[in-house]
Every structure is written in structure tokens, then in C-alpha cells.
Amino acid sequence: MSAFNVAKFGGTSVANFEAMSRCAEIIENNPQTKLVVSSACSGVTNILVELANGVKDEARRAELISKLRDIHTDIMSKLNDVSSIEARVDALIEKVATLSEAACIAATPKLTDHLVACGERMSTHILTRLMQERGIDAVRFDIREALKTDSDYGKAEPNIEATKAAASEKLVPLCKQHVVVTQGFIGSDEDGETTTLGRGGSDYSAADC
Numbered sequence: 001m002s003a004f005n006v007a008k009f010g011g012t013s014v015a016n017f018e019a020m021s022r023c024a025e026i027i028e029n030n031p032q033t034k035l036v037v038s039s040a041c042s043g044v045t046n047i048l049v050e051l052a053n054g055v056k057d058e059a060r061r062a063e064l065i066s067k068l069r070d071i072h073t074d075i076m077s078k079l080n081d082v083s084s085i086e087a088r089v090d091a092l093i094e095k096v097a098t099l100s101e102a103a104c105i106a107a108t109p110k111l112t113d114h115l116v117a118c119g120e121r122m123s124t125h126i127l128t129r130l131m132q133e134r135g136i137d138a139v140r141f142d143i144r145e146a147l148k149t150d151s152d153y154g155k156a157e158p159n160i161e162a163t164k165a166a167a168s169e170k171l172v173p174l175c176k177q178h179v180v181v182t183q184g185f186i187g188s189d190e191d192g193e194t195t196t197l198g199r200g201g202s203d204y205s206a207a208d209c
Contacts, residue, residue, distance in 0.1 A: 004032050004033065004034040004035065004175060005030060005032045005033040005034065005035075006033070006034075006035045006036075006037060007023075007026065007027060007030075007033050007035070007036045007037070008036075008037040008038075008184065009023050009036065009037070009038050009039065009127075010039045011039045011040055011041060011042040011043070011044070011045065012042045013039075014038055014039065014040075014041050014042070014123050014127055015041055015042035015043075016041075016042075016074065016075055017074070017075045017078040017079075017130070019042075020075065020126070020127050020130050021130065021134075023036075023038075023127065024127075024130055024131045024134050024136065027131065027136060027179060028134065028136065033179065034175040034176075034178075034179055034180065035171075035175055035179075035180050035182065036127070036131075036138075036179060036180065036181045036182070037143075037182055037183070037184045038120065038123050038124050038127050038181060038182070038183060038184060039119075039120060039123065039184050039185065040119025040120050040122070040123050040185075041071050041072065041075070041119070041122075041123050043071065044068065044071060044119040044122070044123070045116060045119050047064050047067060047068050048068075048096065048115055048116040048118060048119055049112075049116055050064060051064055051065075051096065051099075051100035051103060051115060052099075052100070052103050052107060052111065052112040052115045052116055053103065053107055053112075054103045054104045054105075054107040055100065055103075055104065056104050061100055061101075061104075064100075065093065065096060065097050065100070068093060068096060069093050072089055072093070072122055072123075072126065075126050075130075076089065076126060079126075079129055079130060079133060080133055081129075081133070082129065084129065085125045085126060085128075085129050088125050089122050089125055089126065092118045092121055092122050093118075093122075095118060096115060096118050099111060099114060099115040100115065103115065108153075109153035109154045110153045110193065112153065112154060112196075113153045113154060113156075113186075113193075113194050113195050113196045114193075114194045116196060117183075117185070117186040117194045117196060120183035120184060120185055120186055121142075121183060121186075123183075124140050124181050124182060124183050125140060127181055128140040128181040131179065131181065136179055137177075137178050137179060138178065138179045138180075138181055139174060139178045139179070139180055139181070140180075140181050140182070141170075141171060141174060141180045141181065141182045142182070142183070143182040143183045143184075143186060143187065144183075144186060144187055144188035144192075144194060145166065145170050145171075145188075146163060146166040146167040146170055146171045147163050147166075147167075147186070147187035147188070148162035148163045148166055148187060148188060148189070148190070149187040149188065149189055149195045149197070150189060150195075151189040151190075151191070151193065151195065152195075153195055153196070154196060155196075155197070156187060156189070156195035156196060156197055158187065158197070159190075162190075163187075185197055
């Protein structure tokens with residue numbers, strides 16, 4: 001495959017419908033862009049980190065989850081058809097609620113990684129659908145299938161050789177046929193457990209891909 005562009009969008013770039021639409025326009029204007037790496041929507045990771053630290057006050061926990069839901073519902077409300085993604089986003093929010101309850105009992109780095117990774121997982125469902133509605137041949141890819149790391153939760157180090165092999169097998173073929181939307185910041189260890197590269201890890205994800 002000939003060289004292609006990788007576009008990385010941070011949280012403010014996917015903060016709302018208008019911001020995501022500008023991202024899509026950038027992709028439309030550069031046909032060489034075949035891989036899009038997205039962060040969570042602006043403010044979402046902060047919410048998830050607070051929940052992961054263990055919010056024992058039920059009212060505060062409910063408030064944070066409601067805010068999380070509102071951020072994503074607001075963007076989806078401006079799409080023409082969310083039938084393919086709404087249930088998936090709702091399931092991730094329910095996962096956040098369940099994990100945040102567990103964090104009140106015992107917050108661990110492993111649990112934290114599973115919880116905070118939900119931000120990128122949600123934003124990429126929505127961004128992919130928005131791009132599809134604009135006529136872009138976009139598909140969503142779970143980067144955990146390609147970005148392999150050690151098990152140092154919260155600050156995982158990528159396994160370069162394993163990542164290269166997995167990306168060549170699973171990611172590159174998709175990029176030959178579609179615009180692929182995937183997540184920054186997250187990966188998986190050799191046991192398939194979700195890991196994160198730490199704050200700012202999306203930049204590394206884009207470079208590594």
C-alpha cells in the first residue's frame with residue numbers, strides 16, 4: 001500500500017457535532033487520509049477519571065454519569081439515523097455506571113483503564129456515523145485489536161513488534177478500502193485486557209499506527 005495520511009483529533013476537535021463536522025470536512029478535503037485517530041469528546045476523560053477514583057456520593061456519581069450521557073446524546077441528536085450506534089453508546093455508558101460502582105469498593109489501575117477507555121470507544125462510534133452520513137466510506141476499528149502493550153495499567157508501553165504484526169494483519173487491509181476511524185490512548189495486553197498509554201497517549205497511537 002502506498003503512503004497515506006493519519007489524522008489525529010484531540011478532545012476539543014470532537015467536542016460536539018459542529019467540531020466533529022469540521023473533522024469530517026478535513027477528511028473530505030484530503031483523500032490521502034485513510035486512518036483517523038480520535039480522542040474522547042472534550043471533558044469526558046476528566047469525568048471518567050473522577051469516577052474511576054471512586055465517587056462514593058451516589059448523587060455526585062449520578063450527576064457525572066448524566067453529564068456523560070448528555071454530551072454524547074446531544075451529538076447523536078443531530079445525526080439523521082443513530083440506529084446503528086445508539087445501543088452501543090448506551091451500553092458503554094451503562095458499563096461506566098457499573099465500573100464506577102465497583103471503583104467505590106476498590107479502585108485499581110486495571111479497573112481504571114477499562115473505565116476511562118470508554119470515552120474513546122464512544123466518540124469513535126459517533127464520529128464514524130457522522131462521517132458515513134456525509135458520504136465518507138468510514139468504518140470503525142477497535143484499536144485494541146492492533147495496539148498491543150504490556151500490562152502496566154495507566155502507563156502501558158506498546159509492544160512494537162506485536163503491534164506491527166497485528167496492524168499489518170488487521171488494520172492495514174481496512175485502510176486499503178476505507179477511511180478507518182479508531183481510538184487513541186488505548187490498547188490491550190497479551191491477555192486481551194484493556195490498557196491505556198496515559199494522558200496524551202493518543203499522540204503516540206497516531207504515530208505508532
